Amino acid sequence: MPTELLTTLADNKLILSLLLVTTIFLLRFLLTTLMRKSSWPRQDIRRRVHMVHNFTNLALVIGLFAVWVSELRDFALSIAAFSVAxxxxxxxxxxxxxxxxxxxxxxxxxxxxxxxxxxxxxxxxxxxxxxxxxxxxxxxxxxxxxxxxxxxxxxxxxxxxxxxxxxxxxRYIEHTFSITRENKGENPFVIKQYITGRVLEYCESFKDVAERYCKLIESRMGVDLAGTEPKVKITTSELGHNVLTITLFCPREEATEIEQKVTEDFYRFWYGKDGNSDFAESAKA
Known part of the structure; x- marks a missing residue:
């Protein structure tokens, strides 16, 4: 009787398919549960769970194909006329x-x-x-x-x-931003040295780390980066306005803060603190 039952189950491809799917999904659930409860770092857990999902999916496809291979062969032959569609x-x-x-x-x-x-x-x-x-x-x-x-x-x-x-x-990015100001007769290049000094001051705290990280990127990727020294460039827009462009290599989290500080320094230079025009007068001089 047990032999007849096993023979019946072996001949019933639908039951075999259900058993295969149930077994694989149960195995996947057990493995992923054990991994998520382990003490591994979160990144390692994510990678191992990802590998389990891929391998179980592959095993499921291969298993179902092995069960239904004869039917699939007959089916493929019967739809040869519709192969293009x-x-x-x-x-x-x-x-x-x-x-x-x-x-x-x-x-x-x-x-x-x-x-x-x-x-x-x-x-x-x-x-x-x-x-x-x-x-x-x-x-x-x-x-x-x-x-x-x-x-x-x-x-x-x-x-x-x-x-x-x-x-x-x-961790580190090459951040570029621009500040545009209408030309009111002043020489825009008088601010270049001042802004360069302010940017160097803001970058001083992470300068050594940035240089090491830049060399690491160059060696790993086999490319030459522009370097970690800040770059300040003055151009004009289509409307004739002055455009100050700053490029710096800095920690990603500090990029926005440094941009705001430099922008504030830019306008303080031209308009002075609290509405005074000390900087502007010195620039014109």
């Missing part, structure tokens, strides 16, 4: 699958990296065969960090859009 219908899914394999072979990023895919910017929190999940980061907010939005990017975009790994920019 099926390829067109599954084009996006196949493209996503191939894109996932392409990304895995290139290893352009991994879980926890900061990446920019096309116009989407965020931290990679999951990556499977068909899509990549990003926790969006505001690229203009700098120190503000995450926006709270989760982005689901199909892997097919890897063939049509560029992928930039910005993981080295998590």
């Amino acid at each position: 099926i390829v067109v219908a599954l084009r996006d899914a196949v493209q996503c699958l191939v894109g996932g394999i392409y990304q895995a072979s290139m290893r352009s990023f991994t879980i926890g990296d900061w990446v920019k895919i096309g116009d989407q910017f965020g931290e990679v929190i999951d990556n499977n065969w068909f899509s990549t999940t990003l926790l969006e980061i505001d690229p203009h907010g700098l120190g503000n960090g995450y926006t709270g939005t989760t982005l689901y990017v199909p892997n097919g975009v890897f063939f049509s859009q560029s992928v930039k790994n910005l993981n080295f920019m998590r």
